[in-house]
Amino acid sequence: MNKQPSSRTCFLCGRQNDIGLKMSWYNDLEAQQVKAEVVIPEHFNSYPGFVHGGIVAALLDETSGRALLLNGDNDKLMVTSKLEIKYYNPAPTGQPLTVTGWVTRPGDKYARVEGEIRLADNTLIARCKATVMRPPTEYYELWQWDKEEEFWKVYDD
Secondary structure, rough: OEEOOOOEEEEEEEOOOOOOOOOOEEEHHHHHHEEEEEOHHHHEOOOOEEEHHHHHHHHHHHHHHHHOOOOOOOOOOEEEEEEEEEEEOEEEOEEEEEEEEEEOOOOOEEEEEEEEEEEEOEEEEEEEEEEEEEOOOOOOOHHHHHHHHOOOOOOOO
């Protein structure tokens, strides 16, 4: 599996984000899925011992959207316009979680993606369905993408 790029400041993948998770995603081309493993620290809990639902949502949002990068088109970044999540079980802190994403309907302007989170024993934590869209060109200027693009790359572990 080949590794996807990460950024500098993203909460989930940012290598220079001191409070971020510094996650890495890998393309499973055979399965046509993107996958990541993460252990969420206790300070991101809701109830003691359980990951906050907003963190679970962030994991699903990022991973399902990254499925669009599966075939190496690392500039096919889109933003979420709709995210539906079904929570099945609480996600424990301090335990490995596997997050998987895939494309259900590709598109250049809009696409549909899905994702799920499972424990090591295959227990389903949550699933999502999302609609993602290509942001208007002017947003790249607002984000100052020209200054950040050099940090959007594959980093060594």
